[in-house]
Amino acid sequence: MGRKPAGIGLASPPFGVATALAALLGALAVHALPALPPRWLDAALAVLAAALLLRPRLRLPGCVLLGFAWCALRADVALEARLPRELEGRDFTVVGTVEDLPKRQPDATRFELRVERARLDGRELALQGRLRLSWYDGAPQELDACSRWQLQLRLRRPRGLVNRGGFDSERHALEHGIVAVGYVREADSNRRLGERGGCVDRLRERLAHDIAERVGDPHDAALVRAFAIGDTRGLGPDDWEVARATGVSHLIAISGFHVGIAAGFGALLVRLLWRLWPRLGLRVAVPVAQAPVALVTALAYGALAGNSLPTLRTLMMIAIVALAHGARRGSGGAHALALALLAILVIDPLATLSAGFWLSFVGVAFLLGCLARGRGWTGWLRELGAGQLLMSVALLPLTVWFFGEVSLVGVLSNLFAVPVVSVVIVPLCLLGLLALLTLPVVAVLPLTLAATIAHAQWRLLESMAGWPGAHGYLPEVAPWALALAMLGAAWMFLPRGVPARGLGALLFLPLLLPDRPPPPQGAFVATVIDVGQGLSVLVRTHGHALLYDAGARYRSEFDLGEAAVLPTLHALGIDTLDAFVVSHGDNDHAGGAPAVARAYPQARRYAGEPARLDLGAAQCRSGQAWRWDGVDFRMLGPRPEALAAHSGSADNDRSCVLLVETASGRLLLTGDVSRRVEPAIAAAAGDGPPLVLLVPHHGSRSSSSEAFVAALAPRLAVVSAGWRNRFGHPHPAVVQRYADAGVALESTARSGALEIEFGRDAAPRLIARERERRARHWRE
Known part of the structure; x- marks a missing residue:
């Protein structure tokens, strides 16, 4: 018998699921590297991959090598393009x-x-x-x-x-x-x-302006712009807080979901047209005609959306299905998804760095593999409800991995939000856009209806955002815990009849575990959080936690309390904050304090300048002291004379100065104190075990006098400052002063967050520089 020739169509084995996963594995291996390989090695691996691809049995290893070489080369070119x-x-x-x-x-x-x-x-x-x-x-x-x-x-x-x-x-x-x-x-x-x-963004800006003119309420207009053209500029931090709390962030800005609706809208228009003129079916079959119209509609809407990664994934899947229908050939969902994945890896392998990439592809893969198709409207509704449950559970490990947060009310909120958005709001937005482009006078009706429904839905979501369980935070996830949880999700949604499917839920439990145990009795760990030009330090004992300062908040509404401090506390598994000290009222120390106070309302609060804050904090004073888990906390400042002064120049000297002490080590947190009060602080600190010093005032030359450094003789000094900050902190003279005294100097500007361990029986030691711990090829 003659050998049957291999097909070269869409269903050709070389472009199947296994090939796509192998290439993805190669690209993923690049992102685990602390540095990229030289380009000659990329070229050598590509040649070896080409040789392996010629042998069918070695095709998958060849795809892994080719994916690695291509991704490494693209990353190298992109990094080399940065400003020297x-x-x-x-x-x-x-x-x-x-x-x-x-x-x-x-x-x-x-x-x-x-x-x-x-x-x-x-x-x-x-x-x-x-x-x-x-x-x-x-x-x-x-x-x-x-x-x-x-x-x-x-x-x-x-x-x-x-x-x-x-x-x-x-x-x-x-x-x-x-x-x-x-x-x-x-x-x-x-x-x-x-x-x-020929710039699409010009059209997007014009449409955004037209929508704002036709929808009276600014917030409703912002929601419609987000649903219609992916313009989220009108949504503030509170809106995104509601979206995260209710798990609907994927519905607000245009995603692949919206583009799929647009494609379906185009296909529906063709079906209606063919029903009005049945003779058209004699020339072109409905499925064949629907395919190019759905694709063109999706491409146009994707361009208005800004062509985000989930949008591109959907566009590629639609294009594959459209080509299959146009050629009168079948194309399964898994195969279409694999081809879309390969296309993304060829066009832009660096897209694998994006959370959207993983949430998009993994979510669709679970839907294709685990969700049974329904028939009719009732089947569609059951499929929609089951799909939301499936997506919420299956994507929970990835959500925690990327964002450290999960919404426990997200399943319920999506049960009504998804159908309302997909069946009502987005189609009305599409009609409104079509009217704005062709007959603007009739655009008011669909846009107003969309705004009214979006308004009502948003009010309900705002209410749900306050429900218990709307915000769930988990510790930083280890890679092995992520792998187990994803395996557990796949196990839970295996076909009916597979025994013990519910045991897959047990594999989610490692997500709850912090990556390291708390310090033992009589010991503590200090984390100097990287907040740029500012200060924030977390002190953890065996069963308690204290936060000292919370970074800045800027006029742009960028809040270091929200962006850096709270994520660090959540990643370390800090559920309860026992004390919160705000050294003084300057923005770089106190700007992020309201965000922390809202997240941890039960924490006892102390402040050097409580009148400058709206937190209800008690005045910190020298002499205040307490003991947690065998660790002593003692306030050394502000001194009474500093509290009596009222001139602006003395504000820094009213900083809370906190000494944390064990039998084998001490930590001195100094805020922004100046040379004026340094002698009193040094005298109050006295002699004792080895000292770690948070350098006063970020290393300003107004602090860290020679006498202060000599009196304390710290083993390690830490500067919290911003990279290339405009103040020049730490000042070169101060750096030299510590060097002359033989004191090791660390900086968050160079090293990121710093973690220092104060053991029960061992001297203090630096256990982590975050830039080294998270060393990757893209890291500066």
Whole structure:
């Protein structure tokens, strides 16, 4: 018998699920590396992969190697495109185009600029890519989407805070192709050069303006803009808090779900047209006609959405299904998903850094593999309800891994939110957009209806956000715990008849465990949280926790209490905060305090300047003391003379100064005290076990006198300061002063968060620098 020729169509084995998973495994291996391999090794692995792909039995190892080589090369090219380190802090003249939609905030307008050309000191510079910029003090109204500008910019490389549980802005910059960040300098040469033609963001901005004009309530208009074109600029922190608490964040901005609805809308229009003119069916079958219309509708709507990663995944799946229908061939859901995954890995393997990538593909994979298809409207409703339960449980481990948070009311809220959004709000938004583009006078009706329904739904969600269990926080998840929980989710949703499916829930239990036990009796651990130019320190004993300061809150509403301090506490499994000390009222110490106070209302509060805070804190005074789990806490300041002073220059000297002590080590937290009170603090601290010192006032030269350093003789000194901060902290003279005294100096600016262990019988030791602990190839 002759051998049957292998097919080369959509169902060809080389492009199946196993191939996609193998390539994904290779790309994922790159992201586990602390540094990228040299390019010659990428090339060698690619050649070896090509040789393996020619052998059917070795095809999967070849896909792994090829996925690794391609992802490593793309990451290397992207990192090399970043602003050179030696040019950080310089002023550049840049010509570029505004991408996406600029966001106007109280302190600045924030936007992204695609570089066309750049100059430094009059010479051309090879800088290409996207810049993330701020324009302070009133950006001109002409700064809009797709506009071209010549701007004077102060730039630096992307570098962010590094904490347990915190947002990784450096990974985010690599994922989005950000090569530098900075701000616009005031200059006469700043000017608009026109606009780029054929830019979809210009249309998005026009549609956003048209929606705002036709929907009276600003908040309702913001919701409609989010549902219609993915414009979330009108939604504030409180709105996102409600969305997270109720588990509906995926419904607010346009996602793959919305694009699928748009494709279905296009297919429905074709079916209606064929019913009105049945003779069309004699020329083209309905499924064949629906496929290209659904694809074009999805592509158009995806472009209006900004082509996010879940949107691209859905577009690719729709394109595969459309091609299969157009060619009158079948294409299973799993195969379509695998082809979409391969397409993403070929186009942009760095998309695997995104939480959206994993939530999108894993969620759809669970739906395809575990959800039985229903028939008719009742079957569709059962499928919808079961799908929400499936997605909530299956994606819970990934949600905790990426965000450290899970909503226990999310299943219930999604049961009504998903059908309302999919069946009512999004179709009305689509009709409104179609009317705005063709007959604007009739757009008011669908947009108003969408706004009314969105308003009612949002009020219900706001109520549910206050229910018990709306916010659930879990400790930082270890990779092995994530793997077990995902295995447990798959086990729970195996087909009926598989025995002991409920035991899969037991594999979720490791998600509840912190990655390390609490300190033993008589010991404590101090975590100096990376809050940039500010201060926040967490002290944990065996059964208690104290927080000293909470970082800054800025006019842009960026709150370090929310963004850095609370995620760290949640990642470390801090359910109860026993005491909260705000050293004094300056923003870089107290700005994030309200967020912490709301999250931990039961904590006893102390403050050096309670009158400057609205927290109901008690005045901290020298002499206050308590003991937790064999660890002594003692206030050394402010002294009575500092409290009696009322001049602005004395504010820093009213800082709470806290000494934490065990038999083998001490920690001294000093706030922003100056040389004026340092002698009294040193005398109150006295002699004792080895000391770790939080350097006063971030290393300002107004503090850390030679006499103070000599009197304390710390074993280790820690500076909490921002990278390349405008104050120049720590001052070089202060750094030299500690070096001359033989004191080791650590800085959060260089190392990220720092963790110091004070053992029961051992001297204090630095046990973790967060930038080293989370070393990855994208890390600065």
